[in-house]
Amino acid sequence: MSITTKQTLIAFAVGLACTSGFAAQAEGSTATSASAESPHHYGFGTNVGPEELKQFVSPLPDGRGLPKGSGTVMQGEKLYTQQCLACHGANLEGGIGDRLIGGRGTLAAKSGPPVKTVESYWPYSTTLFDYVKRAMPFTSPNSLSNDEVYALTAYILYKANIVPQDANMNQDTLAKVKMPNRDGFKPADR
Incomplete structure (x- = not known):
């Protein structure tokens, strides 16, 4: 999967989770607590940790952010x-x-x-x-x-x-x- 596709899917999942939480809250439903307990309520996305993010490098012109090597x-x-x-x-x-x-x-x-x-x-x-x-x-x-x-x-x-x-x-x-x-x-x- 390309980086752009992966980033798009992550952004979509985060947006969907946030939107569904707000919608449930607005409706006064109990789904808010369920979505707060389980960030993967709809099965999209994963928790992204430092190891996964380590692969994404975006250095600044002055070299800040360049990896060792x-x-x-x-x-x-x-x-x-x-x-x-x-x-x-x-x-x-x-x-x-x-x-x-x-x-x-x-x-x-x-x-x-x-x-x-x-x-x-x-x-x-x-x-x-x-x-x-x-x-x-x-x-x-x-x-x-x-x-x-x-x-x-x-x-x-x-x-x-x-x-x-x-x-x-x-x-x-x-x-x-x-x-x-x-x-x-x-x-x-x-």
């Missing part, structure tokens, strides 16, 4: 060949999956369509980790270990000429990577 460019190259090449191409040029590198400067170019890639569009390297961790590989999302995601991230950033070949990505080094288009975004006025 590490990976090198060379480890990432091997993993890329095994897990990513079929969709993203031998040279990260895309195919069934999106193109990952190239396109620098195309977002602001007056001619031609923009080429949105990790290299040209994404302002923070932590976003790359987050996306790969949650959504890849396409056939089995959220199946890669943190070390594997760090390694793939290192490899993609290396191929995009953002980090050197001897780069080792981890929760400390990844957030320090300055992406080529980091300054291409303006903060929202809030």
Whole structure:
């Protein structure tokens, strides 16, 4: 089950349980006490604990929230060949999956369509980790270990000429990577 589907089902179950409790309370029925005693009154959802939530990683741009682990460019190259090449191409040029590198400067170019890639569009390297961790590989999302995601991230950033070949990505080094288009975004006025 995909993460989005799981989150949707959990949100639906929580909403349904809350709604049914309020409806019973409004009607003055005794169902309120039954639903308060059993949060699974309708059979939806489960109690979600720290272990289940541990799999969901959503790091901030400054690296807060990144899990422990590490990976090198060379480890990432091997993993890329095994897990990513079929969709993203031998040279990260895309195919069934999106193109990952190239396109620098195309977002602001007056001619031609923009080429949105990790290299040209994404302002923070932590976003790359987050996306790969949650959504890849396409056939089995959220199946890669943190070390594997760090390694793939290192490899993609290396191929995009953002980090050197001897780069080792981890929760400390990844957030320090300055992406080529980091300054291409303006903060929202809030």
